[in-house]
Amino acid sequence: MTNKAHPTSVLDIHTPTASFSIAHSLQEDSLQLLFDRLGAKANGLQVGCGMVKYGWQDGPVFNLDDDADYSILLWKASSASTDSATLHVPTLHLHDPTTSFPPPGAYRNPAFYAFKHLDLAESTIAGKKSKKGSRKAKSIRSQMSGSSDGLIQHKRDFMNFHAENGVRTVHGKIGPVDNVRMLLKKGYRHVYVSRTFAKRHGFIPRDAMPGLYGFNGLVHIGKWPITLGRTTTQHDVYLSEETHFDVVLGRAFMERRAIITDLVDLTKVVCGDTGETVDCDVVVIRDGTGEIVTVT
Structure with a gap:
């Protein structure tokens, strides 16, 4: 939106669950006054650094954390204007990083920046499924006719597909242990550490016996x-018998950090709560015989 003649503008603000507008002058009002106005509209939320x-x-x-960011925003707004009497106004996004995003199935504001990519990905998947549906029967017949062991060939193709894609892993810090390779997987609910890793780094006693710390659940x-990227968050951690990775980051972590992944580029991982892109490696696991180990 562009406001003419007078510097007071109407700013549109999107949160994970709602949208609203406020009157604010980028040129005459301060960043703290903007925070105060946002807080007043957001049920008294104490708006500050890391939230806008x-x-x-x-x-x-x-x-938009401090006066330096605010000065850059004002410079961008002025530079993008077509003349001295107009001012380009940005769209703001407000979220308290100490609170979780709405869970799957609950309403999510499609205008909020962290959910735009998710909506695009879901619509892309739905479109692909509808196009593939009409060709499904023909595809199965062609696969069966192309091999004397139709089902075996189909399974082999499926395994090769997973071999090419692998699983996403990132490096981060848990507790005092830095540079830990962690599996990023929605198929798990919580955050888990392996028994050997937990013993080695003191998460559980080194002499912990089976039955005292697990094996029965x-x-x-x-x-x-x-810590992933530059941001540290607190999470409930569970002991697991997973042997392939020291740490598994499940849905609880991914929802808390609003992790955004790319359907095409598996190495692209973005922390939606900060907008930071983190390094990601795609790993394929094979057993001693060379067979692919599927991590569900």
């Missing part, structure tokens, strides 16, 4: 700080 971002010309989002071993 702004979208710029349908491109990426930027942090998942065991909660407390809340631990987990």
Whole structure:
């Protein structure tokens, strides 16, 4: 939106669950006054550093944490204007990083920046499924006719597909242990550490006997700080018998950090709560015979 003649503008603000607007002058009002106005509209929320971002010309989002960020925003707004009597106004996004995003199935504001990619991915998947549906029967017949062991060939193709894709892994810090390779997988609900890793780094006693710490179900071993990128968050951690990875980051972590993945580029992982892109490796696991180990 562009406001003429007078510097007071109407700013549109999107949260994970709602949208609203406020009157604010980028040129005459301060960043703290903007925070105060946002808090008043957001049921008294104490708005501050790390809670506000702004979208710029349908491109990426930027942090609006301090006076330096505010000065850059004002410079962008003035530079994007067509003349001295107009001011380009950005769209703001507000979220308290200490609170979780709405769970799957609950309403999510499609205008909020972290959910735009998710909506696009879901619509892309739905479109592909509808197109493939009409060709399904023909595809199965062609696969069966192309091999004397139709079902075996189909399974082999399926395994090859997973071999090419692998699983996403990132490096981060859990508790005092830095540079830990962690599996990023929605198929798991919580955050898990392997028994050997937990013993080696003191998460559980080294002399812990089976039955005292597990083997008969998942065991909660407390809340631990987990750092991915530049941000650290607290999470409930459970002991697991997973042997392929020291740490598994499940849905609880991915929802808390609003992790965004790319359907095409598996190495692209974005922390939606900060907008930071983190390094990601795609790993394929094979057993001693060379067979692919599927991590569900």
